[in-house]
Amino acid sequence: MTENITLTDAAARRIATILSKDAAKTALRVSVEGGGCSGFSYKFDLVGEGLEDDIVLEKDKARVLIDSLSLVYMEGSEIDFVDNLMGQSFQIKNPNAVASCGCGTSFAI
Numbered sequence: 001m002t003e004n005i006t007l008t009d010a011a012a013r014r015i016a017t018i019l020s021k022d023a024a025k026t027a028l029r030v031s032v033e034g035g036g037c038s039g040f041s042y043k044f045d046l047v048g049e050g051l052e053d054d055i056v057l058e059k060d061k062a063r064v065l066i067d068s069l070s071l072v073y074m075e076g077s078e079i080d081f082v083d084n085l086m087g088q089s090f091q092i093k094n095p096n097a098v099a100s101c102g103c104g105t106s107f108a109i
Contacts, residue, residue, distance in 0.1 A: 004075050004076050004077075005055070005057060005066065005071070005074055005075070005076070005077050005078075005079065006077075006078045006079070007057050007059045007062065007064060007078075007079050008078060008079065008080040008081065009059075010080060010081045010082070010083075011062070011079050011080050011081040011090060012059040012060050012061075012062035013060070013062070013081070014081040014090070015028050015062035015063070015064065015081075016060060016061035016062045018046065019046070019061070019062070019063070020061070022046065024048050025046040025047060025048055026047070026048055026049065026063060027046075027047055027049075027050060027056075027063040027064060027065045028044060028045070028046060028047075028062070028063070028064050028065070029043075029044070029045045029046075029047045029050075029054075029064075029065045029066075029067075030042060030043070030044055030064055030065070030066050030070065030074075030079065030090075030092070031043045031045075031066070031067055031070045032069075032070040032073040032074060040073060042090075042092055044090055047065065050065045051065075051067060053067055053068040054066065054067055054068075055067075055068065055071055057079075064079065073094075073096065074092065074094060074096075075096060076094070076095045076096065077092050077093060077094040077095065077096075078092070078093040079091075079092055080092070080093060
């Protein structure tokens with residue numbers, strides 16, 4: 001099932017860099033929550049350990065955890081890290097989203 005969610009090289013490098021600065025944190029948790037200006041929003045947290053129902057994505061030294069409920073909303077998505085004139089941020093390109101807002105973390109299905 002994890003082959004349906006991809007992690008770009010840029011995201012993997014950034015996650016690895018962040019995790020290398022805190023030995024107590026072993027992964028980036030990406031989850032979907034109700035709320036935000038479009039109905040759902042992505043949440044990013046650094047965690048020390050996973051949960052039983054987590055899907056684990058690993059690339060190089062990066063590790064991403066996604067709970068099974070969030071996976072339903074993220075099927076087919078790409079997790080990327082963008083560093084441009086507008087700033088730095090993780091972005092999720094979600095083919096299931098029919099609308100999103102300018103903040104980049106809120107979407108509708």
